[in-house]
Amino acid sequence: MGNLWSAAAEPPPLMVLVPPLFDFPPLAARTRMLESSYNMLFGKLALRCLFEDYFEEARHFSTRIMLKPIDDPHVDLIATVAGPLDNKPEEKIVGNAQFRWQSDVEDPHTFVDLFVSTDDPTLLMRSCAFYPKYGFGAFGIFPVLLKNRISSKDYGVMGLRYGSSNLSVGATLMPFALGDDVPKSAWLVSKMGRLTTGVQYEPPFGSKNEQKYKNLDNWSCAIGYGVGSGSPLSPSFNFGLELAKNSQFIASFYQHVVVQRRVKNPLEENEVVGITNYIDFGFELQTRVNDEKAPSSIHDSTFQVAASWQANKNFLVKGKVGPLSSSVALAFKSWWKPSFTFNVSATRDRIKGATAFGFGIRVDNIREGSYQRADPNFVMLTPTKEHLAEGIQWKVGKRPLLQSDVNSGNFDSMPRELRPFGKML
Known part of the structure; x- marks a missing residue:
């Protein structure tokens, strides 16, 4: 009886809050099968x-x-309205909407969507079918209603691709184009351990050069080094070098850091001793490497640096600096159903010496998230014998997140918003 009473009186183990990332997976990941893998890898997304x-x-x-x-999670709708805050006659408010059907709720790679807009094209259809078992997929982008069809590219683009965990290869073509415009683009990306290499062929539309395959200006190549699983719970590091169109050299760096800070919140339970924060840092340098004179509007060399800090599931602070301007953004998110996000950004133009503001509002129930709880040893808190003894003992039916699962790549028992958005290259 004494053992039973003492066991019942044991306090719950100490826990750390693990908030979901503000926007994970990113919306661009839902349509990545319509794009070249070369344009999505090397930390570009x-x-x-x-x-x-x-x-x-x-x-x-x-x-x-x-x-x-x-009642039907396979379909969703995204509607946007954007425009100037002041009434400028040369600018107008643009509205569009996208209706999407997705075959598998957990797998965004097979879908059909219809895009309508007040701008051109008025109606656009996009479709993709991918079979993970075989690694093959096909996709198409077709302007259904267009104000003026001038060239063959206005009739749509089709593509074929193969994807696995270590290889991605594909090509796109315009079904109504002349023979000189086939293919429209092609890519090959391979991953060996932490090293990723890729090459892409993309000639300018309408080029009549018979030797365009031998023209280095139509080719781009890149190499990248990456560490991390792609989950918000796993720190990641990406470094990439790219030679684009034989004329522009691009060096980029991106790092996602997962840290913990102690927290004393009277609204939380007593056993909550910390919270996980996400810090992101990125750098990109672009410089011309050929002797051709660039247009006056394009600088020979430019760079930008950005950083963000997500303090909890409700607040996000971002900032970026470039040679011409600097910007700061603050976002607040309430995780209601649907969630509501308000963001404001300030941009300082160094040439004009003026500061201007922009505003945004988002409502979302496509991506859901909630606080999770982890053993205090999850990231950085000093382990103690008490933690080791009680860290894996939690309330019945609520298993905490463990660092060992993340390190081993086992995300099956974790919420969808904390898993990597794809196991495919």
């Missing part, structure tokens, strides 16, 4: 999110509503 998300254009606003019905 992560850098795109770091440099662009929540940085609104100066003196502009944007709203985005992303909803899916409760």
Whole structure:
């Protein structure tokens, strides 16, 4: 009886809060099968999110509503409205909407969507079918309603691809193009351990050069070194070098850091002793390497640096610096159903010496997230014998997140928003 009473009186083990990432997986990952893998790897997707998300254009606003019905999670709708805050006659408010059907709720690689817009094209259909068992897929992008069809590219693009954990190869073509325009693009990307190499062929549309396969200006190549699984719970590191179109050299670096800080929140339970934070840092340098004179609007060399800090599931701070301007963004997110996000950004133009603001509002129930709980040894807290004894003992039916699962790549028991968004290259 004494053992039973003492066991019942034992306090619950200490725990650490693990918030979901603000936007994970990124929306661009849902349509990555429509793009060349060369354009998505080498840290390009992560850098795109770091440099662009929540940085609104100066003196502009944007709203985005992303909803899916409760009864049918296979379909969803994304509607956006964006435009200038002041009434400029040369600028107009643009609205569009995208209706999507996805075959598998857990797998975004097979889908059909319809895109309608007040701009051109008015109606666009995109479709992709991918079979993970065999690694083969086909996709197409077709403008259904277009104000003016001038060339063969206005009739759509089709593509074939093969993908595995270590190889991605594919090509796109325009079905109504002349023979000189086939293929429109082609890519080959291979991964060996932590090293990723890739090459892409993409000639300019309408080129009549018979030797365009031998023209180095139509080729791009890249090499990257990456560490990490792609899950927010796993720190990642990506470094890439690219020679684009034989004229531009691009060096980039991206790092995702997972840290813990102690927290004393009166609204939380007493056993909660810390919270996980996410810190991201990115750098990109672009410089011309040929002797051709660039247009006056394009600089021979430019760079940008950005960093973000997610303090909890509700607050995100971002900043980026470039040679011409600097920007700071603050986002607040409430995880209701649907979730609501408000963001404001300030941009300092160094040439004009002026500061302008932009605003954004987002409503989302496509990506859901909630706080998870982890053993205090998960990242950085000093282990003690008490932690080792009680760290894996938690309330019945609630297994905490463990560092060993993340290190081994076992994300099956974790929430979907904390898993890597794909096991495919």
